[in-house]
Amino acid sequence: MNNLLLIDALNLIRRIYAVNEPKGNKEQEAHIKASCLRVEQATRSLLRKTGATHAVAVFDGDKSWRYHFYPKYKISRQPMPEFLNQNLDKFSEAFANVGVKSFNPEHDEADDVIATLACKAAAANVNCTIVSTDKGFLPLINDAISVYDYFKKSIISIEDIKSRFSVTQSKLEMFWALSGDKTNDIPGVTGVGVKTAQELLAKHDDFESMLKDETVKPAAKAKLEAGASDYVTSLALVTLRRDIEIGFSLKDIRVV
Template sequence: MSASLLIIDAMNLIRRIYAVQEKQNKNSQFALSATNNTACNALQKMLRAHNPSHVICVFDSHVESWRHQLLTDYKLGRKPIPPELKAYLPQIQDAFYEMGIESLITEQDEADDLIATLAFKVTERQQRCVIVSTDKGFYQLLNAYTTIYDYFQSLHMDNRFIEHKLGLKIDQMTDYWGITGISSSHIKGVEGVGNKGALALLQQYQSLENILNSEEKDDKRLLKVQQHKEDALLAKQLVCLKKDIVLGFNLKDLRYPKK
């Protein structure tokens, strides 16, 4: 059987679970314990559903990344991880390890870039990869071998599904976000164009590069992007996921179950 890697965006999963448990349990320790149990149960369900040959949980390091060097306000205003949950993460990671699942975290890299690197290395070998996350930023990674699974909606997404849903090709996604920005990360893009405007421009001109190089003078939205070229290019640079991080381990180290 060919290898398949299940990559779990761990903080995306855990924080959503904790938000529910925190509301249901007034006692913080009960909420944390319930989060641990619920997260482990979620992993068991995913393992049964996807039957991967390899699996890994990727965690954020919660430190400033290379993106902060390009944009000081990157992720400004985003709600930080609750201190009690952050302190409890090693226990959750230990619980995952007891299930035979490794956790990946580095001090200098964002989880999104680690996930992108893992997915790229696997699909480069024409092997299957499933990313478990609700983060739309991973849409740019979709291809014939990579799919996304939204655990909370039990929704499988491939490149054809997203292209039909959004009216964009996968290779246009970072151009689109370069124009629209991503408000949740405080990446502004080009103000005044909007989602519909960005979509219309890319459907007509195909790429941000073509938009910037166009000599058309009658399209106000196009001219606005050209006038704010630096903002668009910076936004695109920020949303593009890195695929070349040195990981320091091989796919065989992530085999499940351990042999």
């Protein structure tokens, strides 16, 4: 039975690097080396835990379609530390040391690449584990696709999603499109917060039915009507693409 391991490379690397990140330049090289060793150890552990037959560590390309579609996307996010950015090739070597290839798309975000690979694998009856703390992968979870938080050492369940967001998994993207996502500077509908979004989604399966619902308070209805275009924009931003051109097949990422 084939098992595919998909590592959100920068998600793993940046969280490991951030632990005891040095302030001075003299310690930077030693910290890079130590972080590479931790990434290598983490990857070895993940291969063992998942029994992966195939694996790939996916990095982010430069300025994906989201930045062009919505110029304010991630505009407030802190850039990657420059010294880390200059040494990413060493982390690719760390993955390679345990038989895992890296994939560096030119422009696509790792999230879209991983979503595409996971869905294609699932369609081919290949079980898949995504390693990331990024909530954007949660809508993908099904019998063939799991999401594993390496730092909490746990697989995220459908029950975890309901407990965390108070909406069903199938409505996560609509939830974020309504309430917004501050971590990625996705606007949502102005004036519609988390609680209102949860209340609306408890009763409705789509945006159109919210607008038609006579029981929705006039103030909330006005916000929905005024923010319809922002909802459409936000929904596009939070929905992972599953049709990215990858350029390699499963046999190319067999664990060696």
